[in-house]
Amino acid sequence: xxxxxxxxxxxxxxxMILGTILAVCRLSRSRxxxxxxxxxxxxxxxxxxxxxxxxxxxxxxxLVKRIVGNPxxxxxxLSAFVAFSLFExxxxxxxxxxxxxxxxxxxxxxxxxxxMTGGETMRLIILPQAFRRMIPLLLTQAIIxxxxxxxxxxxxxxxxxxxxxxTGDRDGTLVELILFSGAVYLVICFVASTLVRxxxxxxx
Amino acid sequence: MKAVALRVGDxxxxxxxxxxxxxxxxxxxxxQPAVGGxxxxxxxxxxGLGLTLLLSLSSWILAFAVGSLIxxxxxxxxxxxxxxxxxxxxxxxxxxxxxxxxIWYFVLPEIVPFFGAWFKQNLSPEIxxxxxxxxxxxxxxxxxxxxxxxxxxxxxxxxxxxxxxxxxFDTAQVxxxxxxxVAYRIIIPTLTSEFLNLIKNTAVASTIGLVELAQRSKNMxxxxxxxxxxxxxxxxxxxxxxLVVMLISRNLEKATRLPGFVGGKK
Numbered sequence: 001x002x003x004x005x006x007x008x009x010x011x012x013x014x015x016m017i018l019g020t021i022l023a024v025c026r027l028s029r030s031r032x033x034x035x036x037x038x039x040x041x042x043x044x045x046x047x048x049x050x051x052x053x054x055x056x057x058x059x060x061x062x063l064v065k066r067i068v069g070n071p072x073x074x075x076x077x078l079s080a081f082v083a084f085s086l087f088e089x090x091x092x093x094x095x096x097x098x099x100x101x102x103x104x105x106x107x108x109x110x111x112x113x114x115x116m117t118g119g120e121t122m123r124l125i126i127l128p129q130a131f132r133r134m135i136p137l138l139l140t141q142a143i144i145x146x147x148x149x150x151x152x153x154x155x156x157x158x159x160x161x162x163x164x165x166x167t168g169d170r171d172g173t174l175v176e177l178i179l180f181s182g183a184v185y186l187v188i189c190f191v192a193s194t195l196v197r198x199x200x201x202x203x204x
Numbered sequence: 205m206k207a208v209a210l211r212v213g214d215x216x217x218x219x220x221x222x223x224x225x226x227x228x229x230x231x232x233x234x235x236q237p238a239v240g241g242x243x244x245x246x247x248x249x250x251x252g253l254g255l256t257l258l259l260s261l262s263s264w265i266l267a268f269a270v271g272s273l274i275x276x277x278x279x280x281x282x283x284x285x286x287x288x289x290x291x292x293x294x295x296x297x298x299x300x301x302x303x304x305x306x307i308w309y310f311v312l313p314e315i316v317p318f319f320g321a322w323f324k325q326n327l328s329p330e331i332x333x334x335x336x337x338x339x340x341x342x343x344x345x346x347x348x349x350x351x352x353x354x355x356x357x358x359x360x361x362x363x364x365x366x367x368x369x370x371x372x373f374d375t376a377q378v379x380x381x382x383x384x385x386v387a388y389r390i391i392i393p394t395l396t397s398e399f400l401n402l403i404k405n406t407a408v409a410s411t412i413g414l415v416e417l418a419q420r421s422k423n424m425x426x427x428x429x430x431x432x433x434x435x436x437x438x439x440x441x442x443x444x445x446x447l448v449v450m451l452i453s454r455n456l457e458k459a460t461r462l463p464g465f466v467g468g469k470k
Contacts, residue, residue, distance in 0.1 A: 043443070046400075046404075046442060046443045046446035046447075047404070047439050047442050047443065048403075048404035048405070048406075048407035048408075048418060048442060049404070049407075050407035050408055050410065050411075050418050051407055051418050051421075051435075051438065051439060051442065054418065054421075054422060054435070055435060055439075058422070058425065058431055058435075059431055059432060059435060062431075063225065066221055066225060067218050067221050067222055067225075068218070147298075147299070147300035147301070148300065150300040150302040150303060151300075151302055151408065153302060153411060154410070154411060161300070161302065161303060165306070174310055174311075175310070175311045175314050175315060178303065178306050178307055178310060178311050179307065179311060181303055182299045182303045182304070182307055185298065185299050185300055185303060186295065186298045186299050189297075189298035189299075190294055190298045193294075193297075193298065
């Protein structure tokens with residue numbers, strides 16, 4: 001469970017930071033930046049998470065080792081962190097972009113009229129409002145991510161579900177443990193999504 | 205330790221190593237005959253793509269049926285049916301897909317009497333995997349589709365329902381003749397993204413041993429030790445499928461557009 005939470009937390013934080021940068025790039029006036037960000041988001045969104053994880057499990061460590069020239073690195077966990085962060089960043093970028101676009105244009109003009117630079121307007125005026133509106137969506141995405149972390153199974157890393165499966169396989173209690181882990185996920189995610197819904201009502 | 209090993213050191217050396225890796229790529233590997241016969245590795249991958257698409261379509265049919273049923277149930281009056289629908293959605297949305305898949309594949313054949321034993325003994329492993337994956341993805345996606353169907357019906361407003369009843373239709377007729385035809389048109393874009401998600405989710409089926417596209421890219425990499433080439437090819441294949449589905453849905457949306465509704469002519 002610790003590992004599940006660990007991956008979720010790292011991916012949510014890193015994904016959100018990177019996602020914000022990507023969203024701002026995508027909306028920026030520079031053709032190059034917006035194309036690059038758009039390409040990144042489309043690429044990651046059109047490939048299954050399992051495929052991304054396999055890339056980061058089988059190929060990227062090999063690539064890094066060969067480039068750095070140190071064959072004895074064990075970066076499986078690090079690789080999982082990076083894979084989830086990069087993958088989630090593309091999803092967060094879309095949510096954040098929608099959030100930024102929901103703030104009215106007048107706010108940008110107002111910021112610029114007050115003598116702020118473009119970056120200051122974005123940081124101090126647009127993003128705070130956008131984030132307040134996006135909180136429910138961002139949290140829902142975090143719950144989805146929490147469920148998706150079970151897919152580190154394909155990398156041979158033992159998260160909560162992996163441990164449950166391995167224990168069941170060893171003791172011949174596979175049926176019970178799979179059902180048990182399903183129930184645990186159900187309870188956690190149900191409580192979390194109910195809380196998010198309540199919060200959404202409060203904000204709206 | 206890691207920080208030391210990963211520090212940016214001799215950049216020219218690293219650039220040279222990167223160049224060697226790129227130079228070593230050899231896409232002629234796809235023309236080699238595949239292990240186990242049946243043509244080249246290209247056809248091996250394309251067969252996997254076919255299986256992925258077959259799995260996606262069969263689960264989509266199930267998901268669409270289940271989603272419509274549950275979505276309609278949630279908009280009905282009364283207290284039992286909407287609650288049953290809500291329970292279904294909560295259960296299937298709050299358990300990870302991987303866990304659900306393992307429940308369908310490992311758990312259900314064990315605990316369902318008679319039929320479970322028959323399922324395990326009389327069917328080949330491939331059929332078992334395919335059936336489990338279809339049911340799992342179908343019911344999982346069904347929960348998501350039902351949310352879209354519900355919001356589509358809700359967006360029409362109660363007036364249409366009342367008007368239908370006033371014209372002498374019964375509830376079933378109101379839904380099949382008035383509400384659903386319009387609701388489906390409204391939700392085509394969101395249904396498309398659910399379908400794209402479904403295609404991507406079929407990759408999870410590789411965990412129970414179904415040899416679909418993602419699994420084949422891994423296998424091919426292992427047989428030929430050409431992992432980079434096979435992964436690049438499969439990633440591109442997924443991207444192409446995504447693009448094609450998106451184009452089809454855009455045309456479908458245009459073809460079924462109704463005047464007076466969002467996106468339609470005024």
